[in-house]
Amino acid sequence: MELTEQEANQFNYNYEVAIKKMEGIVILENYRPKKIGFFEKRRAKKSIRHFENALAIFPEHFPSLFFIGKIYQRFGEYEKALLYFEKALEIEKENYNLPQEASLVAMDLNLIDKAIEYSNEALQRSPNNFALMGNHAMNLLIAGEDEIAKEIIEKAVKLEPNDSINKNIQNKINAVISKEIKRPTFKDSI
Template sequence: MDKNLQGIEFLQKGNVEKAIQMFTEAIEENPHDAVGYVNFANVLISVGELERAEQFLKRAIDIDEKASAAFYSYGNLFFNKERYDKAAGMFEKALAIGPETNDLQYMLGMCFVNLGRNELSLPYLQRSVELNGQDVEARFQYALSLARSEVYDEAIKQLENVVKANSNHADAYYNLGVAYLAHHEDVEKALHCFNKALEIQPNHALAANGKKLVENLLEEEGQ
C-alpha cells in the first residue's frame, strides 16, 4: 500500500507516531511529491505544531503551486491561529484550484462568521449544505447565519432539520426556541425547545435563561 495512504489510516486510528513514520518515508522516497509534505503538515497541525507545519506546507506549494490540499491545510493552520482573514485567503485559493467540497465551503463560511461578516458567510454555508445534506454542523451554522440575516422562517426550517438528524443537538433546540419566541411569539413552542435543550444539556445556561423568560411571560399572561 502507498505510504501516504498507510499514514492516513494510522492517523485515523489515532496512531500519530506511525503516521509520522509513514509520511516521513513517503517524503524520503518521493521528495518532489507535494502530497507527503501536506500529509505531514496535517499531522503537525493536529498536534498543535503549527510553525513546523507551515514549513512543510510552504515546501508543498513550492513543489506544486496547484496543490489545492496544501492551500486547504494552510487555511486550517491559520484558522487554528484565529487568523481568519488569512485562513479565508488560503481557502479561496484552494477553491479556485478545485475541487469544490462541502468542507472547503464550510470552512470559508466559518472564517467569515468569525470575522463578523455574516453576509459573506451565508452563501458559503448554504453551498456547503447543498454539497452534503448529511453534514449536520454545516446545516446548523447555515441556520444561524440565516437567523442573523433575519430570514427566520428558513432558519427555523433548517434548525428543525438539524434536530431531526440529531435529536441530541442542544444548541439547535435552544436556537429554535429563540426563533419561535422572537419571530412567531410562540411561547409554548419556545418553552418546549428550551426544555429539550436542558434535557440534553442540563447546564445549558442560555436555554435556562430562555426558559425562565418564557415562564415569566406565561405567568404574566395568566394574571
C-alpha cells in the same frame, strides 16, 4: 499534473512533515481548543512552511491550502485563513468542509453575506448534513432571515432529533421570532 519522482518525493516529505507538526494544534473535531502556546505556535509556523514547500511543487493541492487556512484560523488570523480557504474552494468542488470553514471565518470577520454564501455552498455539497443545516440556519438568523432559518433548522432537527446543538439553535430561532430575545451576533452564537 505530472511530477517527477524527485518532485513527488519532495512533495510527500513536506506534506507529511507539515501534517505531523500540526498534530494537536489544528482542531478538526467538535471541541473548543485551549489557548495556543509559544512552542505550539512555532511548530505550527514550521508546518505552514512545509505546506508552502509542498504547494510550490503542486500548487493545486487543496488539502495543503485547507490546512494552512486551519492554522491561520487557529491563530485568529481570519483574513489569511479565508484567503487560503477560498483558494482551496477554487480547486475542490465537492468537499463540504471547505465552505463550512470559510463560512465560520467569514462570520469571524463579520462578513455575513459571504458566510451565508459559504454555509449554503456547504449544504449544497452535503444536503442531508444536520450539522451544516444548523450552521446555515444560525447564519441566516444572524442576518435576519428568520423564516428560512426556522425552516432549515426544523429539517435538521427532524433528521437528528437528539442533537443538542441544533435543538439550541431551534430554541434561539423561535425566541428571536417571538421577540423573547434579541437577535444574536456571531460572537453570541459561539
